[in-house]
Amino acid sequence: MALRPYAAAKRTLSLADKLLEVNWGLVLLICMIGVAGIAMLYSVANAHFQPWALRQMGHFALGLIVLLAAAMIDIRVWMSLAYPAYGLALLLLVAVDVVGHVGLGAQRWISLGPLDLQPSELMKIGLVLALARFLHGKSTEEVSKPIPLAVGLAMIGIPAIFVVLQPNLGTTLIIVADGCSMLFLAGLSWWWIAPTLGAAAASVPLAWRFVLHDYQKARVETFLDPESDALGKGWNITQAKIAIGSGGVAGKGFTLGTQSRLNFLPEKQTDFIWTSFCEEFGFVGALALLVLFGVVIFYGVQTAMSARSQFGRLLAMGVTLNFFFYIMINGLMVMGLIPVVGIPMPLLSYGGSAMLTVMFGFGLLMSVHIHRQVEIPRSSGGII
């Protein structure tokens, strides 16, 4: 990676330096995906800006501001705010049990004025920040020691428990995947990893028996044999596959997707938005979108590896992985490869919380990129 030493090498950067250093190519990519999402929301509303497309534009614009603002803030400031952010997110998460209202059978929201805030979304970023902060000072040996490992696992486990109790299996999976990936990247010993993977495989039947809710079991059962109940629980998967498949090579054309327009697709504006995209733009369009996602992730990984601080690296990689897990789970789900879990497609699906969280994540990634030359001592806790 060719550095631009005139700015990046400085310990302190002016606002102008930082604006120059913003990876505008990545911002452009994100905008392209965001616009594709807004276009799809317009389409699935039968070519109307109401009720989703217009509001999603607002979400996206707000998200862009959040992204740039987060990018401008010094990485060391974020380091200082890591634990408070985690604490705040955890507090909100607990609060949803108290003041959250019921939506789709699960308590997940807190109403904040016009925005329905989903603390579980914030929690992901909070966890990534806090873990990066915690692991920043730990050598590979230290990470593998029981006490730091226990602390790290607790940082993952406590929010995971609250989210799974909501119940929100999809987000729990992402939180656990994010956290464990960061422990792995921080150098956790294979002596821990291998037996854990083995135990996890063994515990699947136990989880089936004691942990999963009935509706979650139903989703898994339906997934294993969707045609057994094509008009009931298998409806979502069956119709999503029909929508994607019927798109063919070139798609049915913008606003011409029959499956979504005629309501054969469930939750077409949120979890199944990508299905509509595949239906209307076909294999060519869907592949193009996957490439855009891939390039964004590539930027993220590259940013992580170019950062000089361990906090920056872990933060960048954590945010990138979080983005990736969204795409992976949603993509596999709507194409019938894993059971249906409620996970939106990032930047495409309608929803303020998810949009702002993802954009905030990109802001942190951008901050890491801008401050990639900033070195942070292992003992440092930030600059506040």
Place this chain on the structure above:
Amino acid sequence: MPLFDKKDKSRYATFTRRSVGMGAGMTAVFAVLAGRLYQLQIRHGDEYMVEAEDNRVSERLIAPPRGRIMDRFGVELANSRRNYRVMLVSEQASEGVAQALDTIGKVIVLSDQQKKKIMHDIAMNKKFVPVPVAENLTWDEFSRVNLHLPYLPGVQCDVGETRDYPFAQELVHILGYVASVSPQDVAHDDDPLMSMPGMRIGKRGIEKAFDKEIRGRAGASRVEVNAYGRIIRELGKDAGEPGEEIYLTIDRQVQALADQKLGDESAALVVMDVNNGDIIALSSTPGFDPNWFNVGLRNSQWHDLTTSDHKPLLNKVTSGIYPPGSTFKTAVALAAIEAGIATPDYRVTCNGRITVGNHTFNCWAWMTYHHGHGALDVEGAIKNSCDVFFYETARRVGIDRIHDAARKLGLGAPTGIELPGEHSGLMPSSEWKQRTYKQAWQAGDTLSVGIGQGYVTATPLQLVQQAARLASGKAVSPRLVHSVGGKVVPRPEATKLDFTDDALARVRSGMNKVMNEGGGTAYNWRITEPGFEMAGKTGTAQVRAYSQEEHVRGITKNSALDWKLRDHALFIGYAPVQDPKYAIVSIIEHGSTQAHPHVASARDVLLLCQQRDPSRMPAAYPSTNSASAAPPKVQGAAEPIPPQPIKAGG
């Protein structure tokens, strides 16, 4: 502490290594996503395309309007009228179908039987298909339902089209009726219309015989539906073909008079054109109102129809089997003349009785007046309907020659009329008796047949055919349908009968004397208008064996007997005497009296029929006089009501 130490470097290497590994993993996941896309969209894209279209497109049948049925002057005998219906869409009945029916039942009357049928219809159809709950409502009931519509979720009011028979029971045995499709009907007919809610098909008469033509071809509307089955828009429409219109040979005015004359009797009357076989009137009483079956018969109505001893459901013209009685003497006379037995000099002297073997046979004159007819020739015997003459003559001619003559006149075989369920009656022969009963034909059998009793039976339609053949000398057969869909039904020219002109002339002369010579059995009921005079033959068909006592003291007066035991009164005739045009038959079940007053009905009908002959009223078949196949259009006739779209909420 230094900014970079060895540990820092080592974990940087670990981080990079593991990040690259995860990058590879992410790439693999993306490859899986892309591969799955390829599988769904490219490999199986066509199959999913078909499934998406199946989802989206639904075919809705459009019922074609049923073809009208007209008489020879274009009077509508069966047409369509507005049908005020209440439909229920089960998926919209928020409180359940049973509750919805209960609620509707508070506004209009719904029997438990109807509710059961509705529940069945709903179970047989998709949730979003409107199923008829009540049809043919009065305007009052219909407005009441409309008024309550806000409290009836899932209920729709609409105006459809239903079959109507403006003349009610008058033509029921010609037209038949339409009624709901039964499961057996569906099994024998794969027309998609058969499974349409509210569909009616012809169950009897012309409606049944020409059901395929009158029904038309179902149209279809290809509509786009959403996931809940609601119609979003119409993609294409095939209007189908309306049912073809049928012109009958019937003259409704003559039919009305015939129906009125028969009144409440259990009776049949048919008028037929002797030259081409056109049926001018065909009445079988009592009838019933065919509209009942369309609307839905009440149990009590069905009970009355099936238990009445007057058999209103039976078309007595085609399916009633009667001994032809003395009307058969015309056939015996014809056979005798043809056989060279009844020459102009041939006489039989009637002393009132005749003995053959151990049996003594009485002439009706003996039974009634205790004297005979004296010496009679063939014409005189027909005029007086002398039994002894025909006992003796039949004995001499023999059953097989009588059989041959009767078969030429059309007895013993179906006439081939377009109505379903025709019976063929029975014209016995010695060979027939041997085959059926394994017994030899007896002389006594011939004597019974000689006066139209014993084994011989016929339907009224066969008798009018016989009268027409006697009158015209041609092998005419009755027909009811003049044209279907503007195309005239072709009809072979009737061939000349294999009888000598002299034989036919002498029988006709006898039939003339019956009516127009003093002392003839129907002289009192002759037509006196010049040029309209009729010829005929009366008949009495015995339905019970007379007792020995009656043979001695004379038979009991019919009026003193139970209705079921009285003799049938028959009459066949034709008019005018010169150059005959119309033949007639009338049969009054258990209606015999000595003076044959029922002939008066036949006389009046035959007179009206002649007065309305096309030579005087040339307006018959307004649309089909030319050979063109243009759709019939009747001046002043009501336009068929176009099908109304189903509107939610009325």
